[in-house]
Amino acid sequence: xxxxxxxxxxxxxxxxxxxxxxxxxxxxxxxxxxxxxxxxxxxxxxxxxxxxxxxxxxxxxxxxxxxxxxxxxxxxxxxxxxxxxxxxxxxxxxxxxxxxxxxxxxxxxxxxxxxxxxxxxxxxxxxxxxxxxxxxxxxxxxxxxxxxxxxxxxxxxxxxxxxxxxxxxxxxxxxxxxxxxxxxxxxxxxxxxxxxxxxxxxxxxxxxxxxxxxxxxxxxxxxxxxxxxxxxxxxxxxxxxxxxxxxxxxxxxxxxxxxxxxxxxxxxxxxxxxxxxxxx
Amino acid sequence: xxxxxxxxxxxxxxxxxxxxxxxxxxxxxxxxxxxxxxxxxxxxxxxxxxxxxxxxxxxxxxxxxxxxxxxxxxxxxxxxxxxxxxxxxxxxxxxxxxxxxxxxxxxxxxxxxxxxxxxxxxxxxxxxxxxxxxxxxxxxxxxxxxxxxxxxxxxxxxxxxxxxxxxxxxxxxxxxxxxxxxxxxxxxxxxxxxxxxxxxxxxxxxxxxxxxxxxxxxxxxxxxxxxxxxxxxxxxxxxxxxxxxxxxxxxxxx
Numbered sequence: 001x002x003x004x005x006x007x008x009x010x011x012x013x014x015x016x017x018x019x020x021x022x023x024x025x026x027x028x029x030x031x032x033x034x035x036x037x038x039x040x041x042x043x044x045x046x047x048x049x050x051x052x053x054x055x056x057x058x059x060x061x062x063x064x065x066x067x068x069x070x071x072x073x074x075x076x077x078x079x080x081x082x083x084x085x086x087x088x089x090x091x092x093x094x095x096x097x098x099x100x101x102x103x104x105x106x107x108x109x110x111x112x113x114x115x116x117x118x119x120x121x122x123x124x125x126x127x128x129x130x131x132x133x134x135x136x137x138x139x140x141x142x143x144x145x146x147x148x149x150x151x152x153x154x155x156x157x158x159x160x161x162x163x164x165x166x167x168x169x170x171x172x173x174x175x176x177x178x179x180x181x182x183x184x185x186x187x188x189x190x191x192x193x194x195x196x197x198x199x200x201x202x203x204x205x206x207x208x209x210x211x212x213x214x215x216x217x218x219x220x221x222x223x224x225x226x227x228x229x230x231x232x233x234x235x236x237x238x239x240x241x242x243x244x245x246x247x248x249x250x251x252x253x254x255x256x257x258x259x260x261x262x263x264x265x266x267x268x269x270x271x272x273x274x275x276x277x278x279x280x
Numbered sequence: 281x282x283x284x285x286x287x288x289x290x291x292x293x294x295x296x297x298x299x300x301x302x303x304x305x306x307x308x309x310x311x312x313x314x315x316x317x318x319x320x321x322x323x324x325x326x327x328x329x330x331x332x333x334x335x336x337x338x339x340x341x342x343x344x345x346x347x348x349x350x351x352x353x354x355x356x357x358x359x360x361x362x363x364x365x366x367x368x369x370x371x372x373x374x375x376x377x378x379x380x381x382x383x384x385x386x387x388x389x390x391x392x393x394x395x396x397x398x399x400x401x402x403x404x405x406x407x408x409x410x411x412x413x414x415x416x417x418x419x420x421x422x423x424x425x426x427x428x429x430x431x432x433x434x435x436x437x438x439x440x441x442x443x444x445x446x447x448x449x450x451x452x453x454x455x456x457x458x459x460x461x462x463x464x465x466x467x468x469x470x471x472x473x474x475x476x477x478x479x480x481x482x483x484x485x486x487x488x489x490x491x492x493x494x495x496x497x498x499x500x501x502x503x504x505x506x507x508x509x510x511x512x513x514x515x516x517x518x519x520x521x522x523x524x525x526x527x528x529x530x531x532x533x534x
Contacts, residue, residue: 009463010456031417031455033475049462050474080393133532137475145418149452156452161421179382186338186381217380243520254514256528 008036008047016045021154029156032146052137059126059138066119067142067169073118081171085178086257087185088194088242092235100193100233101202102248103184103214106224107132108198109139109173115222116176118169143170180221187213193235194244196255201230201244289316338381339367350388350398415480417454424451424491437494439524450493454480457495461504461515461529468508471533479528494525 006012013029016038020027027040036047067073105111107128114124127135145167148160181195191206202211218225233246244255290302291313301313308316336348343366351366355377363369366384369377378384392399424434424447436450437443439460444453462476482493499517507515507523515522515529522528 008459010459013459031458036459049466082389133475140475145416147418147421147451147455149455156448159421159448159451161418161425163418179380179386182382182385183380186341189341252510254516256514256516 003043005046005048008049012047013038016047017151017154020151024153026150026152029149029151030146031149032144053134055130056134056138057141059123059130059135060141062123062126063113063119063139064142064164064166066123067113067166070118072116073166073169076118076172077165077168079168079172081168081175082178083171083174085174085181085197086195086255087178087181088235088237088244088257089185089190089192091190092193093237095193095233095235097204097233098231100204100230100246101206101211102228102230103200103202103211103218103225104228105177105180105198105218106226107135108177108223110135111223112173112176113139116172139173140170142173143167180218180223183217184214187217194242194255196257199228201233201246289313289320291317335364337365337367338378338384340365343381343384346402347384347388350391350401351384353398354387354391415482416478417451417458417480420454420480420482420493421451429491432489432491435490435492437492437496437525439495439497441496450491454493454495457524461524464504465508465515465531468505469531469533474531474533476529476531479530481526481528483526493527495527496525498523498525 013036017027017029020038020040025040025042027038030037030039034049034052038045038047067076110124110127113119113127114121119127127138130138141164143164143166145161145163148162149156150158150160177198181198181200184200185192185195188200188202188206188210191203191210193201193203195201200214215225229249231247234244236243240258242255242257246253287304292300292302294300299310299313301308301310301317303313303316335342336351337343355369366378367376371377378387388398388402392402423429424432429447433445434447434450435443435445436453438453439457444450458476458478461478462474465476466474480493482491484491498521499519502517502523504515504523507517513530513532515524515531517523
């Protein structure tokens with residue numbers, strides 16, 4: 001059973017595990033988002049959920065290589081970055097609009113990589129040619145991770161998580177786009193409703209001057225954007241949870257996230273004393 | 281006990297349109313009442329202006345107080361305090377310190393990584409609760425491998441409601457759960473590329489040293505394939521609840 005590539009299903013994994021146990025062979029099971037690999041003394045069996053085109057792996061390798069070769073990339077890999085990529089207007093409890101404004105960044109991560117000097121023009125152009133999901137997957141492979149499970153005598157005895165050293169570059173991209181979204185949130189003020197990754201939603205009554213400011217910011221930072229059609233838009237807040245429903249480009253969408261508001265409220269009381277200490 | 285007289289100026293508008301002024305229960309002459317009202321307005325206006333002048337702003341708008349307090353710590357030099365508008369703060373070479381609003385947050389975020397006092401304060405304020413992002417399997421594996429969790433009990437309730445115990449067994453069960461769910465989603469969608477995100481919400485009981493993750497199926501009668509039909513990109517039951525209790529699952533396709 002070496003060099004085999006199979007479709008990943010629970011049954012296939014179980015069958016291989018049972019076979020190895022019966023044969024009294026120890027092995028390592030590597031579990032990733034898209035693939036499971038079973039490595040044993042006689043070889044490796046690969047089980048795949050998705051079949052990616054070669055261009056996805058090619059783009060991923062180009063991005064990784066460029067990032068590792070760039071000075072900025074080396075610096076970013078040493079630091080830690082946050083992974084938050086959404087936020088909502090805390091003053092909005094519940095609203096409904098027939099339509100609302102939505103500005104979406106185009107190929108946000110690819111532009112962020114290029115604008116930050118992390119990839120070459122050649123890699124950037126290659127990324128832009130890929131369909132959206134393939135481009136996302138290629139860039140997302142910067143943060144490839146897996147967990148290795150060690151089996152002995154048919155029993156899992158230990159596990160070991162692993163992250164690509166370039167993972168922080170992917171988190172940096174998330175962080176950078178998040179900072180940009182925070183700028184937009186600030187500019188829109190009360191007209192801001194929420195943002196999710198690289199798309200920001202604002203009230204239909206948002207003044208033109210504010211929208212122009214947002215557009216100018218995006219242009220000045222080298223990002224491309226587009227407006228999307230949004231209908232039947234609603235926001236509901238249940239304690240910490242924000243639930244947003246809409247029809248975007250004729251497709252029903254729902255976003256749900258926690259704002260951590262109760263944590264902040266509780267924190268406020270605890271922090272009062274700490275704040276006084278800090279001021280003193 | 282005698283009723284306490286109110287020191288506040290009371291203003292009443294009669295149906296005739298005449299305004300009456302009262303102070304300490306006594307009606308005032310119109311001119312006197314107007315003068316007191318004007319003085320009170322002025323007092324409040326001055327107080328508001330004074331408060332505004334002492335509030336940190338960015339391009340004229342007040343910033344959250346926690347940012348202001350932290351910035352005082354980060355930029356203790358007196359010359360920075362000359363203006364309360366952060367967009368006007370400059371470096372020695374004349375370039376702005378905070379070109380964008382997010383530069384304020386960047387400064388605080390960076391400081392929190394190197395200054396333990398700031399980190400502690402921000403943690404207490406729940407600043408990082410918002411920044412955690414998704415808790416994936418690898419995050420759980422990394423967390424529960426830490427020394428601090430050596431004395432913890434690890435419990436997982438699987439989709440069928442069965443209890444699984446032990447650090448390794450729990451991580452193995454989460455992996456099996458992910459394979460089961462991704463396979464079902466893929467089978468229902470039949471697309472080439474399916475990306476599934478698992479955002480777990482385990483419970484960390486630090487008092488009793490218990491890590492618990494409940495992945496029980498909230499409605500076994502509603503199949504994953506039924507949910508996929510709604511094409512909303514997330515595994516939620518019609519009631520809005522997660523299909524599996526403590527995990528929010530989303531998926532996207534190409």
